[in-house]
Amino acid sequence: MTSRERVKMAIAHKEPDRVPMDLWGVDSRLSTNFYLMVAKHLGFDELGERIRPGSTSEYEDYRISDIVGSDFRHINIGKPDNFRSYKDEDDNIIDEWGVGRKLVGLHPSLTYHPLAQAQSKEDIEKHKWPQIIDEGRVRGIRESAKDWYENTDFAITATTATSGTIFELCQYTRGIEQFLMDLYINPDFAMALINKITDLLIELNVYYLKPIAPYIEWLEFSSDFGTQTGPFISPEIFKKYFVEPHKRLFGNLKKIAPDVKIMLHSCGSVRTLIPHFIEMGVDILSAIQPLAEGMDSFELKKEFGEQLVFHGGVDLQKAMSGNLEDVRIDAKKRLDAFSHGGGYIFSPSNHFQDDVPIENFFEMYKVGREFGTYNKSL
Amino acid sequence: MNDIFENISNKLQVGDMKEVMNLCKEAIDRKASAQDVLNAMLGGMNIIGEKFKNGQVFVPEVLIAARAMNGGLTIIKPLLETEGVEPIGKIVLGTVKGDLHDIGKNLVRMMFAGAGFEVIDLGVDVTAEQFFDSAEENDVQIIAMSALLTTTMNQMKEVIDYFEEKGVREKYKIMVGGAPVNKKFSEEIGADMYTDDAATAAEVAKSYVLGEIA
Numbered sequence: 001m002t003s004r005e006r007v008k009m010a011i012a013h014k015e016p017d018r019v020p021m022d023l024w025g026v027d028s029r030l031s032t033n034f035y036l037m038v039a040k041h042l043g044f045d046e047l048g049e050r051i052r053p054g055s056t057s058e059y060e061d062y063r064i065s066d067i068v069g070s071d072f073r074h075i076n077i078g079k080p081d082n083f084r085s086y087k088d089e090d091d092n093i094i095d096e097w098g099v100g101r102k103l104v105g106l107h108p109s110l111t112y113h114p115l116a117q118a119q120s121k122e123d124i125e126k127h128k129w130p131q132i133i134d135e136g137r138v139r140g141i142r143e144s145a146k147d148w149y150e151n152t153d154f155a156i157t158a159t160t161a162t163s164g165t166i167f168e169l170c171q172y173t174r175g176i177e178q179f180l181m182d183l184y185i186n187p188d189f190a191m192a193l194i195n196k197i198t199d200l201l202i203e204l205n206v207y208y209l210k211p212i213a214p215y216i217e218w219l220e221f222s223s224d225f226g227t228q229t230g231p232f233i234s235p236e237i238f239k240k241y242f243v244e245p246h247k248r249l250f251g252n253l254k255k256i257a258p259d260v261k262i263m264l265h266s267c268g269s270v271r272t273l274i275p276h277f278i279e280m281g282v283d284i285l286s287a288i289q290p291l292a293e294g295m296d297s298f299e300l301k302k303e304f305g306e307q308l309v310f311h312g313g314v315d316l317q318k319a320m321s322g323n324l325e326d327v328r329i330d331a332k333k334r335l336d337a338f339s340h341g342g343g344y345i346f347s348p349s350n351h352f353q354d355d356v357p358i359e360n361f362f363e364m365y366k367v368g369r370e371f372g373t374y375n376k377s378l
Numbered sequence: 379m380n381d382i383f384e385n386i387s388n389k390l391q392v393g394d395m396k397e398v399m400n401l402c403k404e405a406i407d408r409k410a411s412a413q414d415v416l417n418a419m420l421g422g423m424n425i426i427g428e429k430f431k432n433g434q435v436f437v438p439e440v441l442i443a444a445r446a447m448n449g450g451l452t453i454i455k456p457l458l459e460t461e462g463v464e465p466i467g468k469i470v471l472g473t474v475k476g477d478l479h480d481i482g483k484n485l486v487r488m489m490f491a492g493a494g495f496e497v498i499d500l501g502v503d504v505t506a507e508q509f510f511d512s513a514e515e516n517d518v519q520i521i522a523m524s525a526l527l528t529t530t531m532n533q534m535k536e537v538i539d540y541f542e543e544k545g546v547r548e549k550y551k552i553m554v555g556g557a558p559v560n561k562k563f564s565e566e567i568g569a570d571m572y573t574d575d576a577a578t579a580a581e582v583a584k585s586y587v588l589g590e591i592a
Contacts, residue, residue: 104503109478180438184393230433355528
């Protein structure tokens with residue numbers, strides 16, 4: 001069975017020969033530092049492609065995928081030709097949404113919110129939003145996807161067009177605390193901002209999806225609604241503000257590419273939001289952070305396994321930074337919990353960072369390969 | 379008068395800042411003491427803190443309650459000063475050097491204030507020297523540090539070591555918290571207390587200054 005067949009079966013809720021494994025998707029990358037450590041460990045003379053400078057995970061290197069046996073290749077959106085990040089007078093690095101960041105330590109952090117002082121829908125309209133149609137974003141992606149599709153057996157997916165989706169872009173442009181308060185104290189403003197951003201994301205994702213749709217299995221979105229102990233916002237507030245906009249976003253994409261599944265990464269404790277995710281049109285839920293409240297793998301599979309494909313699940317908060325036996329136990333646990341009846345892609349519950357011993361990284365995929373088999377003859 | 383205090387607490391809990399401010403004004407006009415009005419608001423924040431801990435309310439509800447309390451405080455602040463009402467203690471709070479995450483730290487600040495503390499919030503990316511200088515200048519009882527990253531949590535040890543070097547470690551209680559932090563880590567680095575949520579942090583800090591725990 002090829003990787004592509006394996007993945008297609010899994011996401012159709014059928015049991016392939018074994019559980020597919022992912023690496024380098026939106027939530028299964030190596031952090032920049034960790035990648036450099038692994039590359040050194042593997043004795044690479046040359047590093048992989050530095051496709052995301054300034055991000056948490058700057059590199060992509062499929063040599064590692066081939067070593068661990070990943071079934072995937074990924075399309076990543078390009079950078080626009082007509083916009084370059086720039087430094088403002090306070091040394092904030094400003095992106096195309098007008099949001100400012102500074103690099104402190106290893107991670108870029110939010111330091112400037114362009115709509116912090118905005119008061120009205122007019123202020124939202126007046127803001128300089130990104131110019132969506134820009135060939136730089138999509139140059140070469142059709143060719144890459146087609147090339148992999150025709151000349152390899154890998155499953156191909158498309159990673160996120162933006163860092164964060166509606167929830168994040170509202171927070172980044174408005175300010176995290178201010179936007180969360182807006183949901184109560186400025187409801188019309190909040191809704192207007194959500195809808196503006198949704199409109200832009202529809203335009204962007206349609207533009208991104210059209211050239212690659214015939215070749216990919218799913219399109220990825222990342223939106224972190226969970227904390228360790230519960231969702232950031234109540235299910236009621238989530239329903240009031242976010243269900244319809246996401247329905248609109250995903251619906252527009254399904255209209256133009258009905259065979260391309262929608263994958264949502266949402267880490268933390270999101271159990272109480274999952275029914276809404278399903279309602280919105282999410283096909284594949286990723287992260288499934290096992291130690292977060294209510295995110296027991298077995299319970300999730302039981303409750304939602306018919307409606308959702310699960311992606312991720314291997315615990316990074318404890319197990320992957322433990323010893324080899326901890327890794328084995330956890331990896332097997334997730335396979336046990338999720339793989340029955342297909343509908344599972346084995347991968348970490350978030351990016352690998354440098355608190356993961358290198359040997360644990362390789363052990364995880366070794367276990368995924370050995371114990372992910374469905375015992376039947378095909 | 380009790381019904382007005384109950385109203386203040388209730389309106390605070392639903393984040394109705396305008397109404398909390400109106401009710402504070404009314405209570406003061408009716409000759410309530412600023413201390414009593416403050417206690418009504420602290421009572422409301424306490425309930426919100428418990429509900430947040432129990433997963434009954436979420437981040438937005440805590441933020442709007444804290445905002446309502448800050449509104450009420452602007453009304454009673456002058457009177458608190460004339461009455462000589464003191465905070466129950468003083469805390470220096472910050473996210474450690476190299477780390478810019480602050481939502482959790484801000485929620486802890488709101489809970490500390492909601493427990494009656496004066497909080498000196500140094501913000502994010504705070505050095506050991508800054509924690510030290512602020513603690514000494516402001517004569518605080520507690521230093522509270524937050525980190526979200528495994529790569530920055532070790533800064534907490536740097537801060538504790540700095541206080542040791544300066545010979546003032548025993549003067550202060552040092553509390554730590556944040557996603558990668560746990561009791562074991564806090565003991566290893568020589569912190570006094572670890573708490574894993576904002577409401578508990580406020581309870582523990584309060585217990586300490588009231589002499590209920592050592």
